[in-house]
Amino acid sequence: MHEQSNTTWGNQDPRRSARVxxxxxxxxxxxxxxxxxxxxxxxSHHGCKADFVERPALDERVWVKFKGLESLxxxxxxxxxxxxxxxxxxxxxxxxxxxxxxxxx
Numbered sequence: 660m661h662e663q664s665n666t667t668w669g670n671q672d673p674r675r676s677a678r679v680x681x682x683x684x685x686x687x688x689x690x691x692x693x694x695x696x697x698x699x700x701x702x703s704h705h706g707c708k709a710d711f712v713e714r715p716a717l718d719e720r721v722w723v724k725f726k727g728l729e730s731l732x733x734x735x736x737x738x739x740x741x742x743x744x745x746x747x748x749x750x751x752x753x754x755x756x757x758x759x760x761x762x763x764x
Contacts, residue, residue, distance in 0.1 A: 676703040676750075683763040686724035689715065694724070702763070704756050706733065706746040715743055723747070725759055 678701040687697045687709065700708045707723070715721065715735045722730040723745060731751070737744040751759065 676705055678703045678708075679760050679764075681760070681763050685709070685726075687711075688722040688724070688730070690720060699763075700742070702756075702760065704750045704753065706736070706744060709743050709745060711741045711743050714738060714741060721745065725763075727762070728755070728759065 680701045681699065683699055684696050685699055686694050688694045695712060697712065698710045700710065702708075709723075715738065717735055717738055719735045721733050721735065723733050724730045732748040733745040734748070735743055736746045
């Protein structure tokens, strides 16, 4: 297993908000490529963990699309094999987040 991260946190949890574990399909787009479907494994106001089809580059910019919402710009903040941590450029508003989680769960 190969892991990359743009930050070393030691034993600290760098998350700014709690994650909600789930399994759902979303649409993802990488720069210069077509949309494709990926599974997300958890989500928070600030980002999500997803299974990618192809290994992305650290700090790569992607666009995440949840049904019923505008695309969210995100940055790849860590990579472990094909599992990827994405940080949204703009956090999801709490009311929108709660509605989104209820639809995805």
